[in-house]
Amino acid sequence: MSNVPLEMSVEQFADYAQAIINEVHKVIVGQNELIRQVLICVIAGRHALLEGVPGLGKTMLVRTFAQTMNLRFARIQFTPDLMPADIVGTDVLEETEDGRKVFRFQPGPVFANLVLADEINRATPKTQSALLEAMQEKRVTVANTTYDLEPPFFVLATQNPLEMEGTYPLPEAQLDRFMFKINVPFPSATELVEIFNRTTGIENETPQPVVNGEDIIAMGQLALQVPIATPVNQYVARLIVATHPESPEASPKVKKFVRYGSSPRGGQALILGAKVNALLEGRYNVAFDDVRLIAPAVLRHRLLMNFEGLAEGISADEVIQDLLEHVPLEV
Amino acid sequence: MQRIERIATTQQQSPDHLGVLRWYLRQWNNRLRLTRTAIWLPRGLLFGVLIGLVLSTISRLRPWLLQEELLRYSILSIILSSMITLLCIWLWPRKSHSAALDFDLRFGLQERISTAFELLTGQLNTSPIFHTLQIEDARIAAKKVNPKTALPVKFKRAEIFLLIVALIALFLSIWLENPFAQDILAQNALQEEIAERREELESIREQIEENPELTEEQIEELNQPIEEALETLENEDITQAEAGAALSEAERQLEEMSQDGLSQEEREAFREAGEQLSQNPDSEAVGESLQEPNLSEAAEELETLADQLDQLSAEEQQALADQLEAAADALEETNPELAQSLREAAEALRENDTQRAQESLQEASDTLQQQSAQNESQAQAAQQAQERIEESRRAMSEFNSESEAQDASQEQQEAQNSESQQAQQSDQQGQQGQEGQEGRQGQSEPSNQAPQGGQEGQSQQGEGGSQEGQNASDAQEAQTTTTQGRQGIEGEQQGQSQQGVGEQSGTQSGGSGAGDSGGSENSQNQGNGTAQNQPGQVDNRPGNDDQREYDPIYNPTRIGEDDTPDPEVSLSGEVTDDSGIPTQETNFNDSFEGTSTVPYNEVFNSYRGEVQKALESDYIPIGLRDLVRAYFTSIEPE
Numbered sequence: 001m002s003n004v005p006l007e008m009s010v011e012q013f014a015d016y017a018q019a020i021i022n023e024v025h026k027v028i029v030g031q032n033e034l035i036r037q038v039l040i041c042v043i044a045g046r047h048a049l050l051e052g053v054p055g056l057g058k059t060m061l062v063r064t065f066a067q068t069m070n071l072r073f074a075r076i077q078f079t080p081d082l083m084p085a086d087i088v089g090t091d092v093l094e095e096t097e098d099g100r101k102v103f104r105f106q107p108g109p110v111f112a113n114l115v116l117a118d119e120i121n122r123a124t125p126k127t128q129s130a131l132l133e134a135m136q137e138k139r140v141t142v143a144n145t146t147y148d149l150e151p152p153f154f155v156l157a158t159q160n161p162l163e164m165e166g167t168y169p170l171p172e173a174q175l176d177r178f179m180f181k182i183n184v185p186f187p188s189a190t191e192l193v194e195i196f197n198r199t200t201g202i203e204n205e206t207p208q209p210v211v212n213g214e215d216i217i218a219m220g221q222l223a224l225q226v227p228i229a230t231p232v233n234q235y236v237a238r239l240i241v242a243t244h245p246e247s248p249e250a251s252p253k254v255k256k257f258v259r260y261g262s263s264p265r266g267g268q269a270l271i272l273g274a275k276v277n278a279l280l281e282g283r284y285n286v287a288f289d290d291v292r293l294i295a296p297a298v299l300r301h302r303l304l305m306n307f308e309g310l311a312e313g314i315s316a317d318e319v320i321q322d323l324l325e326h327v328p329l330e331v
Numbered sequence: 332m333q334r335i336e337r338i339a340t341t342q343q344q345s346p347d348h349l350g351v352l353r354w355y356l357r358q359w360n361n362r363l364r365l366t367r368t369a370i371w372l373p374r375g376l377l378f379g380v381l382i383g384l385v386l387s388t389i390s391r392l393r394p395w396l397l398q399e400e401l402l403r404y405s406i407l408s409i410i411l412s413s414m415i416t417l418l419c420i421w422l423w424p425r426k427s428h429s430a431a432l433d434f435d436l437r438f439g440l441q442e443r444i445s446t447a448f449e450l451l452t453g454q455l456n457t458s459p460i461f462h463t464l465q466i467e468d469a470r471i472a473a474k475k476v477n478p479k480t481a482l483p484v485k486f487k488r489a490e491i492f493l494l495i496v497a498l499i500a501l502f503l504s505i506w507l508e509n510p511f512a513q514d515i516l517a518q519n520a521l522q523e524e525i526a527e528r529r530e531e532l533e534s535i536r537e538q539i540e541e542n543p544e545l546t547e548e549q550i551e552e553l554n555q556p557i558e559e560a561l562e563t564l565e566n567e568d569i570t571q572a573e574a575g576a577a578l579s580e581a582e583r584q585l586e587e588m589s590q591d592g593l594s595q596e597e598r599e600a601f602r603e604a605g606e607q608l609s610q611n612p613d614s615e616a617v618g619e620s621l622q623e624p625n626l627s628e629a630a631e632e633l634e635t636l637a638d639q640l641d642q643l644s645a646e647e648q649q650a651l652a653d654q655l656e657a658a659a660d661a662l663e664e665t666n667p668e669l670a671q672s673l674r675e676a677a678e679a680l681r682e683n684d685t686q687r688a689q690e691s692l693q694e695a696s697d698t699l700q701q702q703s704a705q706n707e708s709q710a711q712a713a714q715q716a717q718e719r720i721e722e723s724r725r726a727m728s729e730f731n732s733e734s735e736a737q738d739a740s741q742e743q744q745e746a747q748n749s750e751s752q753q754a755q756q757s758d759q760q761g762q763q764g765q766e767g768q769e770g771r772q773g774q775s776e777p778s779n780q781a782p783q784g785g786q787e788g789q790s791q792q793g794e795g796g797s798q799e800g801q802n803a804s805d806a807q808e809a810q811t812t813t814t815q816g817r818q819g820i821e822g823e824q825q826g827q828s829q830q831g832v833g834e835q836s837g838t839q840s841g842g843s844g845a846g847d848s849g850g851s852e853n854s855q856n857q858g859n860g861t862a863q864n865q866p867g868q869v870d871n872r873p874g875n876d877d878q879r880e881y882d883p884i885y886n887p888t889r890i891g892e893d894d895t896p897d898p899e900v901s902l903s904g905e906v907t908d909d910s911g912i913p914t915q916e917t918n919f920n921d922s923f924e925g926t927s928t929v930p931y932n933e934v935f936n937s938y939r940g941e942v943q944k945a946l947e948s949d950y951i952p953i954g955l956r957d958l959v960r961a962y963f964t965s966i967e968p969e
Contacts, residue, residue, distance in 0.1 A: 010464065227457040227465060229446040231432050284465040287441035330432060 013219050013279055017043070019210035023068040026205040028061050029198065030191035037182045037297055038065060038156065040276045042114075043219045044179060046269065047135050047155040049120075049170075049301060052184025057195075058158040059118055066114040069216055070209030071152070074112035078123035080166060084130035088140045089147075105142060110134050111149060113213055117157035121167040128174055131155060135177045152216050172304065179269045180294070181301035226275040228286035233271070235329055236291055240267040242327050243303060251326035253319045257309030262302040269298045288329050296320050348466050349451040352444065355473045356427060359434050362478040367420045369484045373494050375416025379409030380497040387504035394511035394518065401505050428452075438476045443469040524730045525574050529564045531723045532557050532581075535716045544708040552594075553713055556584035560720075571727070572943045578724040579936040582717055586933065589714035593706060598624060600665040604658035605629075611654040613639070613647060621658075626703035630696040637692035640685050648688075652680035669698045728964055932968030939963055 017039060024035050034050075041048040042065065050058045059075070066073030076087055089108030095101050109115060110131070120128060134140050135155050139148045157178070159170075175181075187195060198204070211219075242249040243261030254261070274290035281290070300316040309319070383405030390396040396404065431445040447469035449455035450462055457465070509515075539545065539553045563569065563577035588594075593601070601624035609618030617636055620629035636651075643651065659673035676691035942963050946956050 225458045225461050227446055227450060227455050227461065229432075229442050229449050230428075230454060231445060232442055281441075283441060283443070284461055284468050285441070285443055285446035287443075288436075289441060329436065330429075 010222065010279070010284075012215075013222055014282065016211045016215055016219060017280055020065075020068050023207040023210055024061070024064050026207050027064040027198075028057055029194040030187050031057070031061070031185070034061070034182055034184055036280070037180055037294070038062075040273050040280070040294065041156075041179050042069070042152075042154055042216060043223055043276045044269075044272045045152060045154070045217070045220045046179030046272070047157070047177060048180045048182055049175070049178040050156060050158045050182050050184050051161055052158070053162055053186070054160055056184045056186065058184055059116060062114065062116040062156045062158075064207050065156075066116075067207045068210055069114070070212045071113035071216075072150075073114045073116070074109035075116040075118060076109050077118045078120045078127070080122060080124060080168075082123045082127045084127050085142075087127065087130045088134065088142055091143050103143075105145065105147070107147070108140075110140060111147070113150065113152055113154070115153075115155045117155055119160060120157040121159040121170060123168065125168050125171060128168065128170060132174055132177065135174075152213050152220075175301045176263055176265055178301060179273065180297040182297055183300075220276075223272070223276045223279055226278050226284060226286060228271060228275065231330065232274075232286050232288055232291065235288060235327070236267050236270050236274075238327050239270070239291070239295065239323065240264065242323055243299060245306075249327060251319075251322045253314070253322040254303075257305055257312070257314045257319055258303050259306035259309075260304040262299055266298055266302045270295060273298060292324055295324060299323075348447075348470070351470065352431075352448055352451060352473070353427065355444075355476075356430050356434065359438075359476070359478050359482070360425060360430060362482045363434075363437075364420050366482045366484050368417065369486050371416050371420055372413060373486065373490050375412045376409060377490065377494045377497055378416075379412035380405070380494065380501050382408040382412070383501045384497065384504060387501065390509060390511065391504070394514040397512060397515050397519075398505055398509060401509075405501055405505065434476075438481050440469075440472050440476070443472045520730070521571055521574075524727060525564050525569065528574065528578065528723050528727060529561060531719065532561050532564070535719050536561075539712055539716060542708075542712050545712055546705065549705070549709045549712075553585070553588065553709065553716060556581040557716065557720075571730075572947065575724060575727050576936075576940055576943065578720055578727060579939065582720045582724055583933065583936050585713045585717035585720060589710050589717050593624065594665075597665045600662050601626075603661040607657035607661060608654050611651055613643060613651050614654055618658075626699045626706065630699035630703060633692050633696040633699065637689040637696065640680070640689050640692070645683065648680045648683070648685075652677040655680070666698075666702070669695055669702070672698055725967070728967065935966075935968050 020039060021035055028035060038048055038050075038061065050061075052058055063073060063075070065071075076082070085108065087108045087110050089106050089111065091103040092106045093101055094104045115134075117131065120131075134149060134153070138151065138153050139146050141147075155178075159167075238249055240262050241247045242251060243254060243258065243266075244250060245255045245258045245261070247254075247261075250258075250261075270291055271286070273294040274286045277290040277294055278284070278286050296317055299320050303316045303319055305314060305316065305319075308314075383401070386396060386404055386408075387401055390401055428445065428448060431448045432442070434440065435442045435444050443465070446455065447466045450457065450465060536554055536557050539550055539557070542550070545553070560577045560581035564574055566573075569577075601621045605618040605621030605624065607618065608614040608621065611618075614636055617629055617632040620626075620632050640648070655673045655677040659670040659677065662670040662673065672691050672695035676688045676695065679685070679688035679691055942959060945951055946959065951959060
């Protein structure tokens with residue numbers, strides 16, 4: 001990736017980000033935080049897991065993002081009978097013009113820039129794991145042949161927290177590959193009115209592409225250059241360490257309800273997301289507030305609750321809030 | 332603000348961004364310290380005031396600090412605690428990095444300053460353009476900060492109120508009279524006085540040590556009483572009486588040394604040797620000189636004896652040899668050199684070697700001369716030291732009188748108000764009491780008393796303590812006890828004469844105080860005593876302001892006023908047992924002469940010590956103690 005003229009890019013970064021948000025808002029009513037967090041994931045080049053009840057516009061959101069960013073979009077509806085080959089593709093037998101029969105790789109839907117893994121927890125773990133290599137390595141191996149995925153590549157997965165029957169919870173290894181787990185909130189009454197107006201009338205606004213894939217990559221490259229002061233860096237480290245119940249810095253709720261804490265990948269996600277957030281805020285450095293703002297989305301799927309936590313119905317967000325209150329900014 | 336703009340403009344043109352950032356940090360630091368001063372200075376002041384209050388409270392529970400000292404210490408503690416508070420606030424070092432982060436959090440600068448600081452100090456790296464953008468962003472953010480509004484100087488009203496209350500309490504506790512003030516003043520004055528006395532003793536000791544005429548042994552001997560007195564005076568809990576007693580004891584010991592420079596053992600040895608030699612007519616003069624002891628005269632007499640050896644017969648020489656041998660035995664322990672010379676002389680006389688005997692006697696004479704010279708130096712030094720200590724002791728006595736007179740006036744006032752009746756009774760008893768040796772002049776003839784040892788008369792002089800406010804029998808008993816040791820028997824006196832200088836108090840007098848007046852209870856005053864002063868007749872009735880003023884009724888110095896060179900008083904008398912039969916409490920040998928002479932100034936200290944004990948034992952009523960004390964001060968030897 002070529003270097004982007006930085007001074008311009010900083011201004012463009014803000015322009016592009018704002019343009020994307022504006023375009024998305026043409027379709028999606030409200031959900032500002034949701035849109036912002038998805039945008040952070042997209043700019044950071046990482047994946048996001050959206051969790052919410054059906055009908056909240058998760059699929060619409062992802063589709064709108066793809067249209068706005070002028071990316072190739074693929075949607076995979078995860079079902080129990082979905083096979084890995086249905087995701088990554090497979091070799092098919094074809095007859096050439098001269099009558100010979102050869103295998104030709106038929107790419108799956110994963111070969112897109114933005115993949116919507118809809119209701120990802122409904123597929124079997126075997127199928128879910130088909131996404132592992134694509135999400136981490138951004139390449140796919142089929143029949144001993146490795147195919148690189150074209151950047152940018154994002155997986156935006158959704159899952160329904162209510163209908164757990166017949167679902168397969170995502171394994172920890174796969175969960176850890178999602179930068180954010182974003183809770184999709186139910187819209188307010190005002191937002192609902194606006195949603196009704198937009199979706200039941202004759203005029204439907206169509207989002208226009210405002211950026212392309214290269215712009216997204218450039219924005220991600222720019223975000224990497226945002227400096228982070230040592231105290232903030234140390235704070236992130238303390239936060240990650242404090243998610244582990246055996247750590248002396250762990251908060252009381254972590255010690256009581258958490259079985260296992262965040263991996264170092266969680267810390268990377270925190271810093272990366274904080275950098276993008278700083279730029280979105282118009283700052284050129286990472287602040288404590290950036291970290292604290294994105295900490296719930298980064299950590300909520302990385303904290304494994306113990307039996308006591310599950311039995312008492314303690315949510316990860318409660319534990320994270322307790323964590324943020326107990327870990328000091330300065331030492 | 333214009334300055335900030337100017338610096339900001341300058342830093343845009345020059346690369347000294349770090350300087351600008353540090354300038355901001357300094358400004359904010361100063362402001363922060365100012366706000367902390369507003370919070371912590373009242374606390375520091377409060378701490379100092381509380382210390383003052385604690386000191387004041389302690390000073391009101393026990394004698395410790397005077398008002399002035401309390402005020403001084405309170406101000407000092409307030410200033411000190413304030414200074415420490417200010418120093419901690421303004422001089423406590425702060426690292427720039429932590430200060431930058433602190434102000435980021437205080438001013439909500441979103442870690443712009445700390446990030447810029449790290450970028451400028453090279454702790455953090457990023458692309459050059461981002462570097463510039465971030466620092467510029469930080470500068471703009473810092474410029475927007477108004478430290479006066481972000482860090483307002485606020486005082487905590489509750490703490491200020493508490494400080495004011497504490498200050499008022501401290502002021503009152505200092506301003507209100509301390510019940511222990513008089514005690515503390517007296518203590519301080521006593522300590523100062525004792526310190527002066529200590530310095531004086533040190534000076535005396537140095538003077539003795541620098542005296543070239545004294546040997547090491549003599550210096551050590553002279554310093555011993557001074558060291559003992561110093562040791563006593565260095566005790567912090569010493570009382571006035573103890574200090575006076577220590578000085579008196581040192582004075583007494585030095586006075587003994589000043590007489591002839593001899594120790595008691597040496598004096599006794601010379602006396603014994605002199606007695607031996609006095610038994611021989613040829614060496615009688617030597618013996619008498621040694622008994623005095625007058626060593627220089629004894630040396631001259633020895634020379635004379637040596638010259639006369641040729642004229643002695645063989646028998647006389649043998650007799651003299653025996654006496655010399657006996658004298659040598661007496662002197663063996665205290666003066667071995669002289670004893671050896673005398674022994675050699677005795678051996679030579681036994682061997683009829685007159686010449687060698689003369690040489691030995693001459694050698695003994697030289698030894699005595701030498702010792703006489705040394706003793707004279709020691710005596711002179713001891714006398715000088717004794718005189719200086721005496722001056723010290725007098726100063727101490729004057730101090731005692733002054734300080735106790737003040738106390739006594741207060742105590743007496745109280746006593747007069749609350750115990751007037753008791754005081755009147757004491758007054759009557761005091762009039763009936765006896766005043767020791769100042770009782771009277773007159774004669775008393777004990778009915779059961781017989782002359783002793785050819786004495787045809789008695790000469791009594793009573794000296795002793797006075798007891799006022801006691802019944803007559805107690806006073807008489809005390810007087811008898813104290814005067815027994817002072818009576819002298821002087822066989823050469825003819826007739827009966829009792830001499831006393833004093834007064835007759837009341838119609839009945841309980842004895843003159845002489846130890847041999849066993850029937851003194853029935854004695855009647857027949858002499859012409861000059862009853863001019865009556866310390867026993869203290870009029871304690873209300874309205875009489877002259878009750879404490881009186882003149883010394885017995886002035887010992889008058890004894891020597893008639894140009895008598897020897898201030899010693901010779902006494903004669905007899906000691907009787909309970910049945911009235913005369914007894915002698917000493918060894919009755921042939922040489923006993925029954926003469927005892929004690930200098931007045933030597934015994935005075937013992938009496939004074941006894942009086943002090945009596946005063947401390949509460950045996951004497953409070954209202955009359957100062958009278959007793961003043962009396963003994965008035966009769967101090969000059």
